[in-house]
């Protein structure tokens with residue numbers, strides 16, 4: 001068992017301990033390895049806290065100045081890559097305070113007055129999350145713009161639309177691309193809303209019970225750019241809702257990216273041939289010279305699994321916690337940072353893929369099958385002949401069966417055979433069987449016609465911030 005040495009007496013919580021912590025327990029307990037990433041938030045929040053202590057008369061204003069100067073120097077060490085983590089630095093909070101005391105002496109000990117690492121880490125995280133929400137939202141907007149760009153270039157491009165991955169009805173490629181715009185628009189709005197909701201300051205909650213000093217929490221919060229203060233100190237020190245909301249917003253965003261990725265993977269398969277993958281965003285095989293793979297899209301799909309895992313992990317960590325801070329909460333940071341890093345790496349690559357992939361209109365058109373116009377025939381029976389839709393649906397079903405029996409497509413089926421199903425059919429059915437006309441008819445808002453999609457794009461543009 002290690003004897004307590006001189007250095008450990010300066011430890012933040014060393015007073016009541018006679019012996020040093022076991023090295024293996026420290027390897028488990030210490031978080032400096034990953035939470036040093038919060039240095040900027042930790043130091044700037046400490047500067048604001050020093051100013052608040054001075055305003056409350058808890059410390060002198062020249063003491064606050066000294067603390068702030070010292071903290072500025074510590075910050076510069078981090079920014080310059082010069083900060084040296086010392087033996088005994090447990091986490092970012094203890095590391096900063098240890099270095100501050102080396103620089104400004106005993107007065108550093110006044111900074112922690114009334115403060116606990118519990119409200120400190122909650123504050124640091126919220127400050128960090130504020131930026132994180134905004135950064136991811138901005139990357140989502142970049143991808144949205146890219147989708148609009150490809151959609152505008154393909155307003156008139158017609159492709160098969162699928163349900164159950166079976167050919168369903170013709171749609172425009174712009175319509176397909178814009179469907180992802182709207183998924184991402186919800187993500188972008190969700191990120192903004194969650195970022196806003198979490199922008200409250202826990203500082204002044206102390207360990208759990210609040211602070212006995214006359215600290216103006218609202219002024220302190222405003223100093224840090226928060227919109228207000230948390231309402232209950234016991235809740236505030238263990239509230240990780242913002243982390244969970246970030247991971248949820250990230251997971252759902254991931255789900256959308258993954259679905260886009262799946263379409264690109266499928267449509268770039270030569271059996272479809274709708275998309276040609278760009279060199280810059282595809283890879284080859286070390287064995288098969290002909291191969292071109294959509295690896296970044298497979299990674300979008302794969303990494304989404306990992307992000308959803310982080311959300312599940314955090315919720316599982318939170319669900320059984322008793323009131324107040326518990327060390328389990330230290331497990332919030334690695335999934336949070338990993339999710340952020342995953343998305344900041346992934347989103348620009350997905351945008352690059354969308355921007356540079358080549359759609360192949362000829363292959364899309366070649367994949368259209370006349371049977372995809374069966375609904376048009378039913379609609380024609382309704383509109384031109386006044387047949388109730390249910391009956392029209394049934395009659396066209398019979399037509400499809402007869403065409404299959406004779407091994408011909410709907411447009412090649414003779415008028416006699418149409419008549420064998422119903423006398424409602426006349427030669428104008430052949431005019432109905434037209435892919436472009438089928439698409440062009442769907443002009444109602446939200447529909448696939450070039451006119452409706454152009455209107456959709458117009459609306460979409462208005463939702464994005466100025467470029």
Ligand code: ARG
Pocket residue numbers: 031035091117118121325327329330331
């Ligand atoms: N490193 C800790 C965390 O990330 C900081 C809070 C520690 N608080 C405590 N009472 N031990 O959660």
